[in-house]
Amino acid sequence: MPNAQTVRLALRRLGKQPGFALLAVLTLAVGIGPTTAVYAVFRQVLLRELPVHKPGEFLLLAQQSAYDTGSLNSYGGSQELYFAAPAYRTLRAAVPQLAAIARQPVNFATATEALQVNAQLVSGNYFSLLAERPALGRLFNDEDDRIHAANPVALLSESFWRSHFSASPAVLNLRVAVNGVLFTIVGVVPDEGFMGAAEPVSLFVPEAMQQAISLGRPDTEDDPLARWLLVLGRVPAGSARAQLESRLNGSWIAWRREVLHTRADKISNPAGWMKTSLHLTSGARGITLLKQRLGTPVLVLQAMAALVLLVTCANIASLLLARAAAQRSEMAVRACLGASRSEIVRSTITDALLLGGAGTAAGVALGWACLHLLLHMFAESDNYLVAALAAPWHWSVLLVAASAGVLTSLLFSLGPAVAHARVSPGEVLHSSHGVVGGTAARARGVMVAATIAGSLVLLLGASLMGWNLYRLSTTSPGFTPNHLLTFQVDESATGASRQRTAEVYTGLLASIAHERGVSTAAYAHEGLLSGDQMGSNISVAGRPNKDNDLEPNQNWVSAGFFKTLGVPVLRGREFADADTAASEPIAVVDQAFVRAFFDGDASRALGQHFGFGSGSTTSYPIRIVGVVPTIHEDSMHSLPSVPYLYLAYPQTYGKQSFFGNRHAAHFYIRTAGDPATFAADMRLLVHRADPRLPVLDLATMQEQVSGSIADTRLLAILSSALGVLAASLAAVGLYEVLAYQVTTRRREIGLRMAVGASRARVVRLLLGQMLRLTAGGLGAGALLALGAARLLASSMADLVPAPPLLYLGAALLLLLTALVAALVPARRAARVEPMEALRME
């Protein structure tokens, strides 16, 4: 360990070379900053555990079955994690330390405001299992959670309580409407829910209240074929997990057998139904929605940031090697005066650690600032991105920054330390000038080539991401997003009847259509590009079902929907006001539907009938009246993987389905001018229609389109920034090496010129050296990039390779940068006066 004097002297040495120290610290900062910032996001997305007591003790139950049937209401995570309520009760009877949860977006209304929030339905023992204490009031107990006799009580999450109720204790016993059902607030709990930061929970209600707030969905509490609950358990470290798993499996198999017996009519593959097992998976991180959505891009970014750090490392190593050469005579003097090798190495490492420390501090500050800048840039774009970028600066983030600082310091001090340790004390008698040794010069060359290689990989990565962003930005969504405003309301979530809901939507649509500047307006049940989908299998009249038939997704849309969206009707017609609940059920289908069920022949599809479900009792009440192009319904990244069919919204009110009474409406308003200027009017119109109705996701369609590719944009921006950063570092490194060469080879250059070399030849000498280093770096970089491309292709299926010319352009850009970096030293070399240079020696 360096002592106080070593540190003091190192500080003085660095203070005497402020330019060098500043350059090194800044270089390190731009290496450590991105690494730290990306790690903060990496931790948030991939590593962050639930903020509960001993999260490592939490386990999630997962089932693996050869065959399953019935309905599944998933809200994230693997389908294997979802259980039917009767299954949970059976398992809990065998193992009491189990709890159940589910998530549901609900309409939350007080006397003064109404908004949509995430609610988490929890079993009565959930909070005691989590060992949580209320911030105010009380928590739930088993009494609150009795099936069909539950208490309408609710808890607020602490963050929601603070943001919406100013942490007022008066919330206790407050009556609020949740999906139109009155609940009493009995407490506040410091919990953000099991879905993490991406979907923070504002409200907790007893799981047994599910039916009350389900907006008319069928009662699933006693349905063994309706899977909608996550089951978690707590197993203290060191407990016999295998025994627990075995006990659970015993109950599970018995329950499956019983269901097979009672619901034989619904289970067509009894052997597959019984080929099942339960296993325990880690629940420490809850349901990792952020990981599912952003895991791979963040992993790619972390790898890129690490590469920038390595490039930085090579750059500073090169810088320090030059300094080591200049310090050679000082080290010889020290050795001559009795300094041991270890003392010399220690002083070299102390210098590096000091630089590393300052660079780390600057890097952490830079990373923090960058992350906040990104958060600001993407604040309006996407909840998931915001949740990822709003990563807290946990101590482990600082630890990673410090480790990166120490590690890079040690790494880049390795070369100088070896160079110093090799200094022979006898050199002190030979020369007073530091002359770079052949090995050190070669090492610097290798470092520069390495930075060029790393830069090429990053620039090629940036080209790939940039190309994909360009492709997505220029992809037509299949509708015309210009002059289009959208927002979402859900009258049904206020507890309104179907009739009232229909009246509100019809009235709202009429008042919007009367607004000056509005050309057309329509609404749909599922929002475009929201990612929400609903689908079920269908049977077409006169066409036998096939095993590989796709299950179409569906959307319910009002009259004029396709006209408002700017989607051309290819065949037939779209929905009209005359298509009411009382008229014949009709559908408009997309081209993918026609391909899947009518061999691509749209004229054959028109007039055909289909129905939902399959089997001998299926009827075919719905007639196809129109065909539209396949549009980007769910995401801008790709077209839907299944066909789409559209139903007339008024004809869905009588529909009995898993969605029950839920009738949300995403409004689309085509305007003559800037759609954003209509936003305030829309709020006013909704308020007039129903003051309790929250307006959600009010935005222009362009903003929605832009938001749906925000993750690609973030990846493109960050990878480009990292690529440019690395290329700049490579240029600086190259400049330093060549400038140093000019200084140390001044005599040689003078001599060459004295014996007849022209200035152009001297410039060519330097440029030739630059070209050799750059070519070596580009070659190595191309090989590395090939490997990286294979890894990327296997982990990011959506990525489309960029045209080869773009990659070539990136390489040429790097070559050009290297050329510019080499020009200044080359010109300086050409200006060397031969006699002066020779006299200097």
Added chain:
Amino acid sequence: MIALKQIERSYKTGAAQTFVLRNINLTIREGDFVTVMGPSGAGKSSLLNVLALLDDEWRGEYSLDGEQVHALSRKGRAELARRRIGMVFQSYHLLDDLTVAENIDLPLSYKNLPRAERQAMVADTLDRFQIVGKKDLYPSQLSGGQQQLVGIARAVIHSPALLLADEPTGNLHSAQAAEIMQLFRTLNEQGTTIVQVTHSELNATYGRRILELRDGWLTRDTAPAQGASGVHAS
């Protein structure tokens, strides 16, 4: 104090071997003030390197204060040099980043001496060389003569038995050179054995014995024939 026996030093130049020291046999007694002279390339600095234990690649036998240097490990030689030898250089080789006092302290900092003891020794040396007023200055703030004075102070602070000087006045004008040489004489009179390498006939007059090297051979030694030193040119 010093006995060299058949010392040879050579470098490999391609396939050939180039000798810079050939069959050097030499004895230097305690209290001697020896001047090594000769034209450039004669082997003066190489001999000084061997004497200073800065070079490990020679062959032959070297005894310093009874210690058989040729039998010592590299570490042992470094330790012996640290205790017994002080070095003065033509271009002073003061460290720019250190003050005068810190430069003088440098050899002590590589020994396991208590801080207080080191500070006392530095204070004594500053006083002895009359440079107390300059102790906080940096080398760049001193004249050449003053820098060499500090270089000598640094070389003798640990009271070496042997002081080796490589062209100690090479970068100084004559008045400064005379002062430095007078200082060497005083140190020698106080008991320090001195070996200096120089081209200057005038500097040589401060010493009591002259060795002359040519092409690596020791060709002249002004020591009395019956003395402890001898010249064997072959």
